[in-house]
Amino acid sequence: MLRYANLALLVLFPIAWFAPLMRAGLLPLFGLSEISVISGLQSLWGTDVILALLVTFFALFAPYMKTLGLALIHFGMMRRKTLPVLHILGKLAMADIFLIALYITLTKGIGVGKIETAWGLYMFTACIIASIVIGHLTEKSSKNSKSVSKNETITR
DSSP: OHHHHHHHHHHHHHHHHHSEEEEEESSTTSOOEEEEHHHHHHHHHHHOHHHHHHHHIIIIIHHHHHHHHHHHHHTTSSOGGGHHHHHHHHHHHHHHHHHHHHHHHHHHHHOSSEEEEOHHHHHHHHHHHHHHHHHHHHHHHHHHHHHHHHHHHHHO
16 A cells, blocks of 8 residues: 555656645735746746755655655665665655745735745645655554564574
8 A cells, every 4th residue: 555655646746846836926916826846946946046956856856756765665676774864855855845834924924925825735745744654654564574574583
């Protein structure tokens, strides 16, 4: 079951990247433009390359590398010893959610523009949390299989 949930994330992450995270506008009288992870990155590349690199790593590479790593573990193509590294990647991906929440809070606090959260923010957050849970359950199942194999060795 963990395999299939993790494989679903390989499809859901790209959808979440293009889904609208929020709708933002300068004044309430004008229409709100939708901002996704990808559109946000596109605008960042034109203004602040360092921040664009950080957000690209946090939003795209960290969660996807973790998901690919877990898939390789689930299918026996990578050792379970890499799970601690994959957990770090999951935590880095959560940093992106924190940054988005911080931007929303700052913008709402200033009161100059208007921001509304959209369904993509919830989908992206759910994907990150699901990835963390799948990683935790993978590690837990790894520990259980080790204790079972030790018990089998003892009884022989």
